[in-house]
Amino acid sequence: MLGFYRTYTTPFKEKIPTFVEDFFRRIPLYKRFNKFIGHYLYTETVLRNSPRLSVINSQHKNILWVQWVDSYLGDSLMDLSSRILLKGKKIDLLTQENVANIYQNDEVFNKIFTNPNSLNFDYDLIIIGSYRQRELKILPKYILTIPHVSIYGYYNVNDFNRLYFSFFRTNQLLDYRYNQQQIEEIAKPLLPITKQDKTIVSNFDLPNNFIAIAIGAASVDRNFSQWEAVIDEIFAQHIANNIVLVGAKNATIEAKKIQQKYPNKITDMTGYCSFNQTAQIIKKSSLLVCADGGLLHASNAVKTPIVSLFYNIEPTVRLIKINPSCALLNKTNINNIKVSDIIELIGQHAINGFYKSKH
CATH class of the missing domain: 3.40.50 (Rossmann fold)
Incomplete structure (x- = not known):
């Protein structure tokens, strides 16, 4: 009708x-x-x-x-x-x-x-x-x-x-x-990054090779609370030497705590940049690790591979074919996703790209 x-x-x-x-x-x-x-x-x-x-x-x-x-x-x-x-x-x-x-x-x-x-x-x-x-x-x-x-x-x-x-x-x-x-x-997100944005980011003291991790979330359902444990394992297993933390102002307290634990290995950029400037930081990284949210789409825009965490929503409604990425999903609680599974996917990325969803 x-x-x-x-x-x-x-x-x-x-x-x-x-x-x-x-x-x-x-x-x-x-x-x-x-x-x-x-x-x-x-x-x-x-x-x-x-x-x-x-x-x-x-x-x-x-x-x-x-x-x-x-x-x-x-x-x-x-x-x-x-x-x-x-x-x-x-x-x-x-x-x-x-x-x-x-x-x-x-x-x-x-x-x-x-x-x-x-x-x-x-x-x-x-x-x-x-x-x-x-x-x-x-x-x-x-x-x-x-x-x-x-x-x-x-x-x-x-x-x-x-x-x-x-x-x-x-x-x-x-x-x-x-x-x-x-x-x-x-088909990918179209996000303008101006010359001024690029200049601002180039003036930051970022490491040459790094993984970006987006912490904090606009929604409680998407707020993963075990990033410190993930970072501990990344350094313990020598997967990466440098990490740049990105995210909004609501993540600054958590980021500062983690950065103080690894002052020579972590650069904290949470709350310092606009959304478009953060996308430029992600573009310079080899990988973004994040929960489902705006920065996932920023990463798709600049075609930086993603290890993404999802609560309830199927990853295929967010990931795109031209940006090799993978996802972990838990339909009960995003914090039920195991740190070991996240580390496994980050480690796989160090070897080669991927596009798959692991439940």
Whole structure:
């Protein structure tokens, strides 16, 4: 009814990692349907004067991309990186302040807006992230009369690879300009790192060869508490001589404690850098060890291999084929992941790259 299948069916022909059956088991049918009906009625009303298009063509030169709801750094990077397929068009971005800074000096986005009332008036097309009330209600009325396309539409599945979804959907909107292999060869997070960012990082006293470890987490569920034990084993087994700690300000106390234990082997960069500068540090490393989070996507952006830890979420919805990486998963508690298993994967990386998931 009314295209309810679109809430769990990808609109394109390519296959991506998605765990629809798990989603069905967690969310009863009536809840999914009720949410869809609410979205459907609201969307059809609000966008009644905005023609819904199926293709982005050469006439669409001035475009506004709206991503307001999913504004965590990682989600934003996965959703917006397919903009590279639209390079050559004039594209503005409307997003929230907490992610706007990471797109400054971008090679595709022209202007970054965080206030919907400051938008330009001359758009040929708007790209709407998804048909959700929170995404649409912030848009001025004149914007809601401009022709539009949507990346997700009514799609409402939790566990799926958002990066591949965005790339394949944008490619579909471009009338399949590329085939699946070509998309998979270019699909990665697109994160601008300016010359200034590179200069700032080059002035840090970083070792020549090092592993980067991201400590701390925005979510308690993703906060691994045994990094000190991991580092003890890395040095005890002579896997690496130098480690650089990266992460946000909430990790500085833990980082300082670890750094004081190994003052000549550990460089603490937690809380010192912007997200983009931290990505440049990761680029200089041979490996990033981290829990699922924003810096995992930064590492994918700069194509530094990853040993990643996951709670509940399947690793294949985060990892990408062009960046050899591996993952450990525990669906009960991230701290149930054994230090010995982490060390084993880090040790394997010292020999050769990999792309696999170990449960």
